[in-house]
Amino acid sequence: MSQHVVVIGAVALGPKAACRFKRLEPGSRVTMLDMSDVISYGGCGIPYYVSGEVSDETQLMTTSFHMVRDVPFFKDVKGVDVMTRTKAVKIDRDAKKVYWENLDTGETGELDYDQLVVATGATPRSLNLPGEDLEGVHYVSNPHDATDIKDAIAKGKVGSAVVIGAGFIGLEMAEAFTDMWGVDTTVVEIFDQIMPRLVSPDLARMAQNHMEEQGVVFHLGETVKAIEGEGRVQRVITDKRTIEAECVIVSVGVIPNDQLARESGLECHERGGIMVDETMRTNDPAIFSGGDCVVVRNLLTNQPMFLPLGSMANRQGRIIGDNLAGGSSKFDGVLGSFVVKTFETSLAGTGMSLDTAKASGFDAASVLLVQLDRAHFYPTKDLMTLELVYERGTARCSAFRASAARETPWWAVLTQ
């Protein structure tokens, strides 16, 4: 039976769910809406666009066949209607309606749905500090942010940069500034190691050493107190020093956009994130959700976990597409796998770090070993450091590793 599926949010999860469903049910109608004017982009490529390795913003939005995934593409190639600059302002679950507002014209309207997908993603966390609104202070979340940063660098406005937060995005942005543009880059992190909670201090230190050799300066265990400047940012004040900065990147995590769902009575986690079951359904059987706005099951702890990754959004989107069409696909949960490139090395992991495992109540221990990353006869072999975190008694384990080689094969790391 033909049905109308409405999808709120059109970046990673939304388009995947919409297109998968439309392929399975070509006779049904799909309408996707997004507040933004840019849709279906690869957020993961943003640091590489800033660095210049990806030369053109539209490359973040193209298919592998070089077609730009814009509104006409979705209409003509995928059969999906898209309304951009359109905000979903209310979900009426009893009437099965989504109310919307066009952010440019102020026009309002409503869409009836048979099934709904909430793919509202996440918003960068703000520090709520004085000076955070100065020109030159950025949150890297979409291609517009990236273009602003790149334009400022290209115009010679940025000789020094401060990155606040030493997680994935902070480290990738630090590399982009230093490697390609020669910008003096300082990373400030409140914890006393980079990639806190994700890798052990030993592996973190190895990656940090390598980045320092490339010119990145780190101030760990330091808290940013203010950002200062006259109109445009000029310096960052921490609890220990003042750092000159013509550009500041605030990369201190993201917060799930669950407000719309929460207001409509969908069940959300107390620390944020829409709750879904293994079919990616919310507590309303007609409403699915996934990607950066949900919490999913951690396979090790069995507890809800927030894992805002594009890889997860794509996988969950496909499952939602199947289930919108009456399928019974399941998303079992996550182990928290990641890979981040830092200049010539990479840092990757799956499962829990030792600290996180202990904090989760496991009787955990770890071993470190250094191994070749390829067979000994292979010309580009290099050493990699592995850390195996295991539970005493059961020998259940998760592996973390830092590698010295750029082209290290990642097949050795579990992906979940």
Ligand SMILES: Cc1cc2nc3c(=O)[nH]c(=O)nc-3n(C[C@H](O)[C@H](O)[C@H](O)COP(=O)(O)OP(=O)(O)OC[C@H]3O[C@@H](n4cnc5c(N)ncnc54)[C@H](O)[C@@H]3O)c2cc1C
């Ligand atoms: C710099 C950077 C690097 C990254 N690198 C990686 C990486 O290497 N690997 C990886 O796996 N992931 C990476 N990610 C994360 C990845 O981009 C996200 O996990 C992914 O985009 C999440 O997709 P989503 O569709 O759930 O949400 P989002 O991408 O957040 O999209 C949600 C959309 O919903 C819209 N929206 C929200 N509320 C409403 C509303 N009420 N009405 C209408 N529209 C609404 C928003 O405007 C937004 O366009 C990176 C992200 C960034 C920013």
